[in-house]
Amino acid sequence: MSVDRKKLIIEAATKSFSLFGYKATTMDQVAKIANVGKGTIYTFYANKEELFKEIVDNMIVEMEKEANDAINPEQPFMENLHLTLYRLLEFRREHQLMIKLFQEEREIRTPAVLEIVEEIENAIISFIAEKINIAIQKKYIKDCDPELTAFLMLKMYITLIVDWERIRKPLSKEEIAELFDLYLFKGLSF
């Protein structure tokens, strides 16, 4: 059996998108890195965007795996939710491809990248919403719209970790856990 060309292409594309982003990655370059003719890529993927989606979808699977690894079954639900959200934002801050994607979203606004970032966000929301849905059924938390709650929690974490750090001081993991618990779980009322 000859070499697995599809695998070579996926590896090459992952490298290139991670290093240069979507726009700055050329199909010629991917072919070169993969040691494959350019035409070969088009026997597996209809176009550049399809190849891109495949790479990002793989990353999303990897991300969800990591998020699940963060869960500690002995901890209460809200603590695990915190650990999950925190791990997701760690991934977002450290994963090469993720970094490039968000940078390109901000700085170049490549349409294909805007689309894929929205897809990533949706994946995260679905992922969190599912956990919330279960928590509602098990009466761990009050009844609420799981999707909206997930959306709000994600935005809250981005606010606490990314935005607040930009204008004031960075918060530690423990501080964020406490704030999450105070604002969303216990509430500000006495």
Next chain:
Amino acid sequence: MSVDRKKLIIEAATKSFSLFGYKATTMDQVAKIANVGKGTIYTFYANKEELFKEIVDNMIVEMEKEANDAINPEQPFMENLHLTLYRLLEFRREHQLMIKLFQEEREIRTPAVLEIVEEIENAIISFIAEKINIAIQKKYIKDCDPELTAFLMLKMYITLIVDWERIRKPLSKEEIAELFDLYLFKGLSF
């Protein structure tokens, strides 16, 4: 006494910035609208950015006045906080200059506009933080960092009103009030 040239300039600049934004407003144009020589503008303001700041600072004062008008002393603190935040975001959505500013922030990223938008955000945060500070002292709510809490609340409102509407369905004023009360005041715990 001759005409108040400074007032004419302020009125003209307000009109022009509101209609065309910062970048597309020229000093020649402001002078023309104000019926004033271009040099005259520079006897009051050191440069275009200073003039811009004056106009936006006036708008901030107007915005805070409107936000205060939204308060109903007979209502409980959290309801008034909701009314205030909602009014602030209404202002943001409806005020000509505000609309142009945020549009230019997103689409052109003019440095001077990025700066001023941050200034506006800081003004809102200080404004809300002050209310929260008083509420903490009066034991209306638990102890917390007023600035961080204000920041979080503002972001939460933007999430609920702007972001959620973009990806799903718009929420009514009452729904937002309920969500605000549920998530931040009562909390999700039983």
Next chain:
DNA sequence: TAATGACCGATTTGTTCATTCGGTCATCAC
């Protein structure tokens, strides 16, 4: 027949030149 890379039209990039703009200051009107 799976793999390839020369080739194509479209888009992007680089370059040059003309225009516009923010800011100055010599002159003017009173």
Next chain:
DNA sequence: GTGATGACCGAATGAACAAATCGGTCATTA
């Protein structure tokens, strides 16, 4: 003499054109 002005300046922007690059195709090849 003083406050107001607009012609003028260099820098920045934009238009226009040429050159290079890129995504995608398909006749050829091994």
